[in-house]
Amino acid sequence: MKLKTGINKYIVTKTQSEKNKYEDDYVTNTMGAFGYLQALACGTGALCRSITAWNTMSIVFLTSKTEFACTKFKDGLSRRVQNSTCYEDCAEYEYNSVVFRETLISTFGLICDRAWLVSFTQTMTMFGLALGVTGLGWLSDRFGRQKALLLSIATSFIFMIVAPFAPNYWAYNICRFLAGFGSGGIMNIGVVYNMEMVGPKYREIAGISGLIADGFAIMLLAAVAFHSSTWQTFFLFFGLLSILFFVVMLFMPESPRWLVSQRRTEQAIEMVTKVAKFNRLNTSHIRETVSKAVEELDTEHTEVQKRTLLDLFGTLELAKVTTVTCLVGFVGGTCYFGIHHYATLLGLDIFIIVPLMGLLQAVGNILGAPLNKYARRKVSLFCTLVIVAIMMTVLIFIPDGNWGCAATTGIAVIFTSGFFGVYYIFVNELYPTPLRSMGAGMGCGGAKVGAMVAPFIANMQTHWMSSTILAVVPFVGAALCLLLPETKGKKMKDTVD
Structure with missing residues (x-):
């Protein structure tokens, strides 16, 4: 500390302030800021987010470009037909896709007057996610992060496995909605769980770890699609793979911060002691440290309350x-x-462009790490959205099929991913522990509502209109970011004001 001349008070330097913040954290003082078990828990939480990526991004393969031609007319006569042309009196179409022998489009006949149902499928998935991030986030605030995460994973993999056997389009959509609902919980709770398992020093990297995994999950989609003959086998593979994450998560501990916020002192002491022993740390002071953390909450005259979504609007600031x-x-x-x-x-090769997008997403999420560490949250969000807007503006003037399209969209993907690398950390820091999952869930829910309309924007007949909308929207978002309070370097709150 430095003594300011002429004034009887000490000025705490930034470095000393950060040091005090780390040392005052009860998680750091008991089970370590980032030990072996936290690495395992955060790795599991991060990999679980792959399930969400598979559910949300599989649509590009499930409904990949499919050509069709009429092979049988109702009057039984032969005619010369044009590819991908609808005929009112056509009785039967045949389909051809570069991805699968059988796609979602060919299975359920999503062409001509039913073509809009292609985008509606993704809307149903995202609607499920939007409800899941909020509903399951509420459950995690009430009953614990690990329990809610297990429920989310189970809901996802069950309906991912059932979906390929759906007898009709609407039954399939119900499965996609429910799989999306579970994925929404994973998307939200996974980040919260990771951030609460570590000390403040590693908060940013723990939160962003799951986003980095998303990029590689998307790359895996392309690899499996390349070796799958039908959309059913493709989707079934990821449903079965998701069971592995459920089994591993069964052995992960509950969030210590959630236990303390709920005044579950004995459970918190027991859990923290197990983690500390696994991390080969001294455990003699754990009871005293955890009890003190709970007492500090009590001295602030706060009581354990059953929070609802209405609490997110309980004050003007909230x-x-x-x-x-x-x-x-x-x-x-x-x-x-x-x-x-x-x-x-x-007009680019889907087996090249999708893994490329996945790789660039991982790069963008990695970009989020230094942004979180060195830059202010609002500045990072503002700059990433402005760059995305500029790239999509440039894309308006580039013809389809040109590799300039890949370059501009690639840069846009990097900075959109970088945006979420900061956004998920930011939105979790904005709320106190009792409201954190619900608050983060509302923010993620907003993202999923955006994802619901995204397919309709992307599938517009005139592509310059798609680029224009995707250029204007981020400019608006950049301006909105400036209305939020800054959270960089501030301690995460455990109580609601």
């Missing part, structure tokens, strides 16, 4: 934060899913 984060999330979701889907419609 209402403002919740509203703006939802709107910013909507912008991010529209850009992220719109650009990913749009990139597959630009």
Whole structure:
């Protein structure tokens, strides 16, 4: 500390302030800021997010470009037909796709007057996610992060396995909605769980780890699609693979911060002691440290309350934060899913462009790490959205099929991913522990609403209109970011004011 001349008070330097913040954290003082078990738990939480990526991004293969031709007319006469042309008196069509022998389009006949149902499928999935991030986030605030995460994973893999056997389009959509609902919980709770398992020093990297895994999950989609003959085998593979994550998560501990916020002192002491022993740390002071953390909550005259979504609007400041984060999330979701889907419609090889988008997403998420560590949250969000807007503006003037399309959309993907690398950390820091999952869920829900409209934007007949919308929306989002309070370097709150 430095003594300021002429004034009897000490000025705490930034470095000393950060040091005190780390040392005052009860998680750091008991089970370590980032030990062996936290690495395992955060790795599991990060990999579980792959399930969400598989559910949300599989649409680019399930409904890949499919040509069709009429092979039988109702009057039984032979005629010369044109490919991908609808005929009112056609009795039967045959289909051809470069991805699968049988696609979702060919299975359920999603062409001509039913073509809009292709985009509606993704809308149903995203509607499920939007409800899941909020509903399952509420459950995690009430009953614990690990339990809610297990429920989310189970819901996802069960309906991912059932979906390929759906007898009709609407039954399939119900399965996709429910799989999306579970994926929404994973998407939200996984980040919260990771951030609460570590000390403040590693909060950013723990939160962003799951986003990095998303990029590689998308790359795996392309690899499996290349070796699958039908959409059913493709989707079934990922449903069965998701069971592995459920089994591993069964052995992971509950969030210590959630246990303390709920005044479950003995459970917190027991859990923290197990983790500390696994991390080969001294455990003699754990009871005293955890008890003190609980007592500090009590001295603030706070009581354990059963929180509801209405609490997110309980004060003027909370209402403002919740509203703006939802709107910013909507912008991010529209850009992220719109650009990913749009990139597959630009005349480029889907088996090249999708893994490339996945790789660039991983790069963008990695970019989020230094942004989180060195830059202010609002500045990072503002700059990433402005760059996305500029790239999509440039894309308006590039013809389809040109590799300039890949370059501009690739840069847009990097910075959209970088945006979410900061956004998910930011939205979790904005809320106290009792409201964190619900608050983060509302923000993620906004992103999923954006994802619901994204396919309709990407599938517009005139592609310059898609680019124009995807250019204007991030400019609006950038302006909204400036309305939020800064959280960089501030301690995460355990109580509601």
